Structure formats: C-alpha cells, structure tokens
Amino acid sequence: MELKDRKTRITFHAGVLTIGGTVIEINYEGSRIFFDFGTEFRPELKLKDELLDTLIEHRLIPELDVYDEVFGRTVNGANTAVFLSHCHLDHTRMINYLDPQVPLYALEDTKRLIELLNQDGTFVLPAINKDYVTREILGVKPDSTIKVGDIEVTLHRVDHDAYGACGMMIRTPDCVIAYTGDLRLHGFDSADTVAFCEKAKNCDMLIMEGVSISFEGRPESKTNKFASEEALLDWIVDEVENHPNQQITFNGYLANVKRFAHIVAKVRRSVVLKEKMAYILKSLLDMDCLYEKDPNKDWGLNPELEVDISQRDEHPEKYLWQIQGFDDQLQSGGIYIHCDADPLGLFDPAYLVFKQQFLDKGIEFNHVGCTGHAFPNDLDAIIEMIQPKCLVPIHTLRPDLLLNPYGSVHLPQRGETI
Structure with missing residues (x-):
C-alpha cells in the first residue's frame, strides 16, 4: 500500500503490543473517528484509584482530547465520533469518561447489552458528577453507515464471544480500511465473520x-479450551x-449471551440463572x-419462573x-463448571484464591472455555x-x-501516526 500523498491519517493511540485497550484514530482533513474506548487490564498494578489521570499515568489509556471536560x-469534539466494536471492557470501559x-x-445489541450490564454502575467506569449511569450510546442496525464529515463507517456483525460484536468498514475519499474488532470462525455465528470478510x-x-x-x-495455549462453542456445549x-x-x-461471562441461551436449551436438567442473567x-x-431472585433488585420477570434457592440443596439432581x-x-x-467466568484465569490474582475455596469444600472445579x-x-x-493491500496486526503480543x-505488513508503534 502506498501511504504517501494520501490525506487519511491513522494514529495508533493504544492497543499495540498488548491484548486489550485498543484506541485508534482515523483523521481525514479534520474529521475524526476513534475505535474502541476501553482500558488495558492490569490488576497487578493495584491502583490507588481509577480516575483519568491515574489511568493515563500508568499507560492503561492514552492522552486524548475527547475526554470529559469535568477532568x-x-x-x-467537532466532526468527531467514537465507535465500539463490542461490549468487552477492554473495548468499552472508559466510555463514561468520553x-x-x-x-x-x-x-443496537451492543448498546443494549452494555446498558444492561451496567445497570448498577459497576461494569464500566462510573461517570463523574453526572446524572446518568451509562452515557448515551447511539444504537445502529447492522450494515448501517454513519458519516462523520468525509469519513463513512459501516458496522457489520462478526462472531465473537460478546453478543452484538461487529467489525467496521471505514471509507475516506482516498482509503478503504477494515477493522476486525475481535472475531472468530468457530462460534454460533461464524457466518457473520465470513460475510464481513467478503x-x-x-x-x-x-x-x-x-x-x-x-x-x-507457550503454556497458555495448552489449557482446557474447546475447538468450538458447539464442542463446549456438548x-x-x-x-x-x-x-x-x-x-x-x-x-460464565454474562456478555456471552448465546452460550447461556444454548445451555438453557440443551441441558436436560432445569437451568436456573441469576435473575440479572435471566x-x-x-x-x-x-x-x-x-x-433465582435477586435480593437487591426487582428485574420485573415473571414470578412463576422464580425458583427458591432452597431447591438447589434439597433437590440437587434436578438443577444446573x-x-x-x-x-x-x-x-x-x-x-x-467455571466457563470463561470472572476471574478469567491465572493472570488475575483473584483466580487461585477463588479456585481454592471450591477445592477446600470438596467440590470438583472444572475450568473450561472456548x-x-x-x-x-x-x-x-x-x-x-x-x-488486504496492507495488514496491520494489533491486540496481540506477537x-x-x-x-x-x-x-x-505494518507493525505500528504506540502513538505512531501514518
């Protein structure tokens, strides 16, 4: 790809040589888009707080000129917009700081899922001095195109373990750029990924x-992972x-809506979910x-579907x-069965403590996933x-x-503009 003599500028603010925290800017003569808007996950830092300056200081997010003026x-913000590929926190966690x-x-599905997951204000970072729990997200239908000045962005569904995930086709007057978001070919909706590639x-x-x-x-590649969502379900x-x-x-991870749905449909025992997941x-x-009824919130579900938690212990053979x-x-x-749930694995200091509690109780602990x-x-x-004429790998250690x-192939550096 010939990069010179074009007016399109791409800046790799974050998400380079790491997994997560992708923030990329595309600029065409003053019109700008950003994707995504999450943070890197570094629990070992044990930060004093998660305010904007602290996150920037520890390079978990980049310095940008679109953060809330409250900071x-x-x-x-002129001729500027931000796009989200899916709901995972490494792509969304700082949206309330925008x-x-x-x-x-x-x-639309990603918008609704983020709002559902953040109803209690604990999913994404909390808004500072605002009257909203989750800032406004403009939901668009699949294959819809949004114009930001001279930049056009079209959102297409892809298969991922977060419901509502998309890839993006970005067109400027002199360039066509595809951004995959996170995607795969082995889930329940793999045809969406193939359609995006086309x-x-x-x-x-x-x-x-x-x-x-x-x-x-590396050892991480030899875990109890399954080759497809269908295999894990089986x-x-x-x-x-x-x-x-x-x-x-x-x-499981609540964003993997399709996995929960298939478990409910296929397991022969009665599956009882937390009320929020239901x-x-x-x-x-x-x-x-x-x-199982949420003691802290009424979600408005059909009371005839509530199962008292006493049934879990009195009739263990009836339920999952x-x-x-x-x-x-x-x-x-x-x-x-710990099915890609939080804590996600050994990189999280809470994981081994969590696992040991089950072992001490004499409960078989199965960590499985896809x-x-x-x-x-x-x-x-x-x-x-x-x-592609030019491949830019991101969101990876290698x-x-x-x-x-x-x-x-172009291997970008953090902060680099091409």
Whole structure:
C-alpha cells in the first residue's frame, strides 16, 4: 500500500503490543473517528484509584482530547465520533469518561447489552458528577453507515464471544480500511465473520486482532479450551448427564449471551440463572428462563419462573444452577463448571484464591472455555479471504507472527501516526 500523498491519517493511540485497550484514530482533513474506548487490564498494578489521570499515568489509556471536560481537559469534539466494536471492557470501559458532546455509536445489541450490564454502575467506569449511569450510546442496525464529515463507517456483525460484536468498514475519499474488532470462525455465528470478510475483500488496510497467536508454543495455549462453542456445549451436556445425582453449579461471562441461551436449551436438567442473567436473555432474545431472585433488585420477570434457592440443596439432581462467586452453602462432593467466568484465569490474582475455596469444600472445579478469538490457522484464513493491500496486526503480543501474502505488513508503534 502506498501511504504517501494520501490525506487519511491513522494514529495508533493504544492497543499495540498488548491484548486489550485498543484506541485508534482515523483523521481525514479534520474529521475524526476513534475505535474502541476501553482500558488495558492490569490488576497487578493495584491502583490507588481509577480516575483519568491515574489511568493515563500508568499507560492503561492514552492522552486524548475527547475526554470529559469535568477532568479539566480541553475538548475537541467537532466532526468527531467514537465507535465500539463490542461490549468487552477492554473495548468499552472508559466510555463514561468520553465528553458528552462526542457521539458514541455501536450496534443496537451492543448498546443494549452494555446498558444492561451496567445497570448498577459497576461494569464500566462510573461517570463523574453526572446524572446518568451509562452515557448515551447511539444504537445502529447492522450494515448501517454513519458519516462523520468525509469519513463513512459501516458496522457489520462478526462472531465473537460478546453478543452484538461487529467489525467496521471505514471509507475516506482516498482509503478503504477494515477493522476486525475481535472475531472468530468457530462460534454460533461464524457466518457473520465470513460475510464481513467478503465485504472487506481487497481493502487498502486491514487492522486486525491477533490474540490467539500471542500464545503459540507457550503454556497458555495448552489449557482446557474447546475447538468450538458447539464442542463446549456438548461437554457441558455430557458432564451433567454423567453425574445424575450430584449438585452441579456453573458460571460464565454474562456478555456471552448465546452460550447461556444454548445451555438453557440443551441441558436436560432445569437451568436456573441469576435473575440479572435471566433478564438479559429475556431482553435480548425474548427467552423465558427459570431464575433465582435477586435480593437487591426487582428485574420485573415473571414470578412463576422464580425458583427458591432452597431447591438447589434439597433437590440437587434436578438443577444446573448458576452461581456468581463462591457460595459456602454449596454441597461437598458437588461439581462446579467455571466457563470463561470472572476471574478469567491465572493472570488475575483473584483466580487461585477463588479456585481454592471450591477445592477446600470438596467440590470438583472444572475450568473450561472456548476462546472468543480466531485460532492461528483461522487468522490466516481470514487474511486469505480479505487479501488486504496492507495488514496491520494489533491486540496481540506477537504481531510479527501474522503474515500477509497479498501485500505489505505494518507493525505500528504506540502513538505512531501514518
């Protein structure tokens, strides 16, 4: 790709040589878009607070001119917009720090899911001195195009382990850029990823995540992960079938709405969800699910579907019960399925403490999952489908391992503008 003599400018503010915290700016003669708007996940830093200056100081977010003026910043919001590819926190966590005058766009499903997850104000970072819990997100339909000055952005669905995920096609008068967001080819909606690749074919630049290639040849790549969402679902169904008399509990990441929906549909026991999760499934998929009452909030669900928690212990063979965190009332000899739930793994200091509580209680602990990111071979397949003139790997620890037989590769530096 010939980069000179073009007016399009791309700045890689964050998300380079790391997993998460992607913030990229595209500028065409004063019109600007940004994607995404999350933070890096570094719990080991044990920050004193998570205010804007603290996050910038520790390089968890970049210095930008679109942060809320409440932080004492000068805001440049003219001909500017921010776009979200999906709801995961490394792509959304600082949306409440975005100045209210700057429009924020996402697919309607992502908008609704963020608002549901953040109803109690604990999902994304809290707004400072505002009367809203979640700042306004402008929901758009799949394949819709938003114009920001001379820049056009079209949002297309992709398959990821966050419901409502999208990739983006970005067009300026002199350039066509595809941004994958996070995507894969082995989920329930893999056809969406293939359709996105077809729309991106022969783009000038492909800005692409490469999470899975970060761990090639390292111990992290040899965990109890399944090759597809279907394979993971089959394992859960079999695990329940093979232990007909034991108390079995589970948890998953709430944004993986389709996984919860398939578990409810396929497991032969009655699946009882936390009321918030049942509300999410009702809101997004119009599914009616059994639920355990939330003592702190009335979600307005059908009271006939409520199951008292006493039933979990009195009739353990009847239910697959969702729990969140360790519950010391669980029965010894039971089984717990930790299905890509929080805490996510060894990189989180809370994980081993969490796991040990189950072991001390005599409960079998199964940490299983299916990655939301394309496997290394599938990354190659996606590049083959798109055949970009220039490939820019981001959201990975090893961008050098992604190759582009159809053109050049550019390995960006944090803060670099091309």
